[in-house]
Amino acid sequence: MKLSKLYSNKPELFGPIDFRSGLNVVLAEIRLPDNRDKDTHNLGKTTLGRLIDYGFLVTRDPKFFLFKNEALFSRFVFFLEIELADASYVTVRRGVEEATKISFKKHEASHQDFADLAEEDWDHFGLPFERAREMLDGLLDLRGVSPWDFRKGLGYQLRGQDDFQDVFQLRRFGIGAHKDWKPYVAHILGFDHSLVQQHYEKQEKLEEAKSVADTVKAELGGTVDDVSKIEGILQLKLKEAEKKQKLLDAFDFRQQDKERTKQVVEDIDARIGALNTQRYSLSQNRRKIAASLEEDQILFNPSEAQRLFQEVGVLFAGQIKRDFDQLIAFNRAITDERRGYLIEEYAEVEAEIKGITTELNTLGKRRSDLLSFLSATDVFAKYKQVTDELVTLRADIETLERQRGFLRRLQDLRTNIRKLSEDRTHLQSQIEANVEAQSGEINSLFSSIRLYFSDIIEEVTSHKALLSVYVNKEGHLEFKAEVLDDAGKATSADLGHTYRKLLCIAFDLAVLRAHLDQKFPRFVFHDGVFESLDDRKKANLLAVIRQYADLGLQPIITLIDSDAPPPSEDGTPVFSIEEIVVRLHDEGDEGRLFRMKAW
Incomplete structure (x- = not known):
């Protein structure tokens, strides 16, 4: 697949571009001195790559310049003429006003002009967008990119300025969506893409299963994590509910009275006692402790004793008083x-007595309720009480059954998680072996x-x-692309923009060359190919590009004249007239790709 021609229904505003089989140069000449120091010139060399992408049916985007x-x-209305592998051609017609209506015409001769072709003369006219993509994919027949369609790797054939930041992950792939591009890159590099794709699919299913398992655990509330325990409690509740239902169905409370009596006598009364x-x-x-606290009081007061002795005329002073004071202090x-x-x-x-009293009050209330049931003469009151208990039991049973369902689902999920994890590990081993x-x-x-x-590098x-x-x-x-030093170690050179661009160009050319024997794209578009390179590297890169053009590839490069490699010593121009397919300049609107004022 190569490019043959790009034109429009308004040649006075957008003139036809005839592409050639070998090197194609889009040269922007800066003729006005005031414009030489500008970073951008809005002449249209970058826009050309976007127009080619438009002809290859890029999705309609409000941010797209058209x-x-x-x-x-x-x-x-734009027309893109594409050379097919069998040396025939297909022209793609796509307007702007009706961007999702696509027309096709297949033909044998190149460089045609179908701008005025009647609707009935097109092979397919006004096809819906998705159907048109399928049609173009079939016409291009790029089996080398199968099982993907022709657009999957088109970004590697249309490198704009924003696509030189990373050799492998293009801007159009977005950030983080590795599953959308890594299997494709693995494929074009010769690895088993199906293993890579399956690994991502297993990873997604595993993460989804773990997320669902976390949700189920949250529904359980972290109460019970053992289905056998739930089953056991549920069986007991079901048995008890069955007994109560039979009791209600028979309208006979003798057995219920007997059980209540036994419960009162054996359980509650024994516990109360x-x-x-x-x-x-x-x-x-408690009484003994209180008495001990009272007995520990020292009632003898030496000062009172001294006063009393003085009143009766008996001496109580000196050493005698000091001995009593020391004894009392001890x-x-x-x-x-x-x-x-x-x-x-x-x-x-006191705290223990308080706790026992509370429990006795609770047991007393329970005993009173049971005795009330036993002594009740109104059978309907007993029926109502048993019915209420049955309702409570059934509510418990429903909760337990729901918990059992959650637990069984959780167990199934855990089994599936283990299986997915094992499959993922097995796939990883296969990927490692394949690499x-x-x-x-x-x-x-x-x-x-x-x-x-x-x-190339x-x-x-x-x-x-x-x-x-x-x-x-x-x-x-x-995937890594690195520049090596003389010792064969990776250097930081590839971190710079210039070297990253070189790595991108080298990768694109190397992939195309390796697929020359397959039905694979043959063209590549590199915008601003020589920017920021020194003259020696520019000359070397141009030599490589020409070498690859001689192999049967169609390099399309854009550059500003000041970035061109230096001419040869004999004064021969860097590019021949045939190689320059588009010549742009800054002397008015006529020099732009679209011959109109910049937008």
């Missing part, structure tokens, strides 16, 4: 420590591309370059 300035271009005994014992302890120290323990024990006993096999095989497609790639820069592929820890392919 629709962003629709008032200017609404009456335009045990609690009363415990409370009595604790109350006795006893008070012991008493204070003991009181601390007693107070702490008293508080514990190792293709990288190590000297005659593989990847090895050929890698050698062509390195040769070496011819232009005198440095070797390495194209490498490896599997990361997640099992996905990673």
